[in-house]
Amino acid sequence: MPLTLDDRKKMILKAVVDDYIATAEPVGSKSLVSRHQLPVSSATIRNEMAELEELGYLEQPHTSAGRVPSDKGYRTYVDELMEVETLPDDEARIIQDVLRANMAEVTGLIRSASSLLSEQTQYASLALSPKCCKNHLQQIKMLMIEPGRALVVVVLSAGLVKDRMVRIPEMLDSAQLMQIASAIEEGLQGMTLDDITLVAVSAAGKHTPLPDSLLNQVLYEAYVSIKQADNLEVYMAGSNKLLAYPEFADVARAKIALDTLAKEGMVAGYLSETREEADDSTYMIRIGQEIALAGLENCSFVTTTYKFGDTVAGRIGVIGPRRMSYAKVISNINFVRMNLNDQIRRLGAGID
Amino acid sequence: MPLTLDDRKKMILKAVVDDYIATAEPVGSKSLVSRHQLPVSSATIRNEMAELEELGYLEQPHTSAGRVPSDKGYRTYVDELMEVETLPDDEARIIQDVLRANMAEVTGLIRSASSLLSEQTQYASLALSPKCCKNHLQQIKMLMIEPGRALVVVVLSAGLVKDRMVRIPEMLDSAQLMQIASAIEEGLQGMTLDDITLVAVSAAGKHTPLPDSLLNQVLYEAYVSIKQADNLEVYMAGSNKLLAYPEFADVARAKIALDTLAKEGMVAGYLSETREEADDSTYMIRIGQEIALAGLENCSFVTTTYKFGDTVAGRIGVIGPRRMSYAKVISNINFVRMNLNDQIRRLGAGID
DNA sequence: TTTAGCACTCGTCGGTGTTGAGTGCTAAAG
DNA sequence: CTTTAGCACTCAACACCGACGAGTGCTAAA
Numbered sequence: 030m031p032l033t034l035d036d037r038k039k040m041i042l043k044a045v046v047d048d049y050i051a052t053a054e055p056v057g058s059k060s061l062v063s064r065h066q067l068p069v070s071s072a073t074i075r076n077e078m079a080e081l082e083e084l085g086y087l088e089q090p091h092t093s094a095g096r097v098p099s100d101k102g103y104r105t106y107v108d109e110l111m112e113v114e115t116l117p118d119d120e121a122r123i124i125q126d127v128l129r130a131n132m133a134e135v136t137g138l139i140r141s142a143s144s145l146l147s148e149q150t151q152y153a154s155l156a157l158s159p160k161c162c163k164n165h166l167q168q169i170k171m172l173m174i175e176p177g178r179a180l181v182v183v184v185l186s187a188g189l190v191k192d193r194m195v196r197i198p199e200m201l202d203s204a205q206l207m208q209i210a211s212a213i214e215e216g217l218q219g220m221t222l223d224d225i226t227l228v229a230v231s232a233a234g235k236h237t238p239l240p241d242s243l244l245n246q247v248l249y250e251a252y253v254s255i256k257q258a259d260n261l262e263v264y265m266a267g268s269n270k271l272l273a274y275p276e277f278a279d280v281a282r283a284k285i286a287l288d289t290l291a292k293e294g295m296v297a298g299y300l301s302e303t304r305e306e307a308d309d310s311t312y313m314i315r316i317g318q319e320i321a322l323a324g325l326e327n328c329s330f331v332t333t334t335y336k337f338g339d340t341v342a343g344r345i346g347v348i349g350p351r352r353m354s355y356a357k358v359i360s361n362i363n364f365v366r367m368n369l370n371d372q373i374r375r376l377g378a379g380i381d
Numbered sequence: 382m383p384l385t386l387d388d389r390k391k392m393i394l395k396a397v398v399d400d401y402i403a404t405a406e407p408v409g410s411k412s413l414v415s416r417h418q419l420p421v422s423s424a425t426i427r428n429e430m431a432e433l434e435e436l437g438y439l440e441q442p443h444t445s446a447g448r449v450p451s452d453k454g455y456r457t458y459v460d461e462l463m464e465v466e467t468l469p470d471d472e473a474r475i476i477q478d479v480l481r482a483n484m485a486e487v488t489g490l491i492r493s494a495s496s497l498l499s500e501q502t503q504y505a506s507l508a509l510s511p512k513c514c515k516n517h518l519q520q521i522k523m524l525m526i527e528p529g530r531a532l533v534v535v536v537l538s539a540g541l542v543k544d545r546m547v548r549i550p551e552m553l554d555s556a557q558l559m560q561i562a563s564a565i566e567e568g569l570q571g572m573t574l575d576d577i578t579l580v581a582v583s584a585a586g587k588h589t590p591l592p593d594s595l596l597n598q599v600l601y602e603a604y605v606s607i608k609q610a611d612n613l614e615v616y617m618a619g620s621n622k623l624l625a626y627p628e629f630a631d632v633a634r635a636k637i638a639l640d641t642l643a644k645e646g647m648v649a650g651y652l653s654e655t656r657e658e659a660d661d662s663t664y665m666i667r668i669g670q671e672i673a674l675a676g677l678e679n680c681s682f683v684t685t686t687y688k689f690g691d692t693v694a695g696r697i698g699v700i701g702p703r704r705m706s707y708a709k710v711i712s713n714i715n716f717v718r719m720n721l722n723d724q725i726r727r728l729g730a731g732i733d
Numbered sequence: 734t735t736t737a738g739c740a741c742t743c744g745t746c747g748g749t750g751t752t753g754a755g756t757g758c759t760a761a762a763g
Numbered sequence: 764c765t766t767t768a769g770c771a772c773t774c775a776a777c778a779c780c781g782a783c784g785a786g787t788g789c790t791a792a793a
Binding site: 421422423424425428442443444445446 | 775
């Protein structure tokens, strides 16, 4: 049994996947030759397809139906056979324009990149908020809103900013609050987020000449705010677009898939685990069963990473039916990735 | 033709709606008598139902099927017939606990109230962010993040806080930025948001001894931030739960409905328009065609308002199939509304 | 090795008959 | 005048049937 397919088999596999992606219907030998004007007869194709099935690249929904790609079939398709188009100018322009218009802030930038992907590909899209364990605390500010309430602003390296409303003792005034914040900031300057503990925050804050009774609550809230700044968040867009595809014609199946996607934590967890693998290639593809999430068996993920400086910060990608137009999705994702990294770099560098 | 139904007709209408809500299947005369142990025969019910149909309260999907409530039927059901249950203790407890845990900040509070509603009722829920044209600007702060970037924090009356990252000229230092912010704050102190114009902001800011070239960009960003603080936002949750109901068994219909809901702007606009009506009653119900949004013809909205102090600030509610369990939804919504208003009041008053 | 030919498979589609829950109507009983 | 038993009628849902056709595998000849 050959480990690699001969050229004709590759050619046929590619044709089958292409056709199935286009039509969503099992493709037969006869329609294949006519559609692609192959120089051989349908009988030959039949023999080849039978072999491809035996090798696990194709499947038959039932005897006397055409063939459908298996996970393995899709896999070799995306790894070896597919031709990635370059993005049409008009689509490229849209992406560039939208990203440029949203570059005031990282979160908004990523969110809009995600929406863009969904809009352009007509699949669902998702993005993970930037999270980098090597992130440093750069600043922490506390802003008095009214007696008893303050806004804690945490600035991480790479210019990522998060804030959070907290309750503080009513007796604290604005000046004291700022004093505490600077004490913490000084004490933790440059520490990585993982290294920051409640003890460390407390130690830093104790340099302030204030009674513990007032301090403790504030220090605790500061600690929580810092930790929360690094929380993994998910932005998802266009999941209802999936209902347009025939693989979701059955509402029950559709519901299972959408319910799974709605549990953002699950998807986030899954994607963040896969962080390390395949770092060299620009994108990562998970097909069907390769996704270990119940309910997404006939879906595929295509994701890529975006960077802060030169460290990977998060993922952004597309979720669609297994039978998705990988070529189109990948060209979009690559372009978005490039532009996203570009804008983030500019944002960090302060270029307008 | 009588303007009001006699007691027996009311009784029958109520029974039909109750049954249809429970089973999702057209209810016939025979099953009605057996289910409710009515003291009359099915023939009598048939006659009554025929009359109710003639009067427009019931509809027949086809001859020789049972009856289904019409919009008018649902309307009188919710207005006159339905018995609103009081919320079971355990559900009440959950709501109280979750809201209490989220009371650091208004936006989070409302968001969690919305999720709660969806979770408790198993329908979709949505909430509009607080927006009150009589809102005053209370504070505006600008926080230097790094040269060229600043965080603008806008505090409205009632303690609503919004912030936004902006670009500023690189030459500005932290002190200057604070100076500008206080100038704006002083100049606009107590103005309602509607009255604040770019001109007003500029006028307030010009008191600072800085060259126009530096000022203008900052003032513009401040203006945008203030305006944006009052933007209408929508939080939606659980829209995929709708797929569980038989009215959405047809994917095409389901898609239309979900697509409409996904256009958050549309729903927001629709709900905010209905703001004034029915202020006296605690909740507002829109049934089927009463909703003027294409795609939601067999859905219903049940919404209520929440308040900042004593002015209406926003809406929160549930979207479900027309055949929704109004009694359950209303008891949930009322309870959430009460607790939400309570927590908002405490939040404003600084009670913990 | 390729391919024409052929028998076979099986899902789809239209037609047909049955079932059953529902109706409206009529005529008798209360 | 209202109620109700009885009956004929309607119609969606379901199962069954046969024809159709796109597809297959196999065989034997080119």
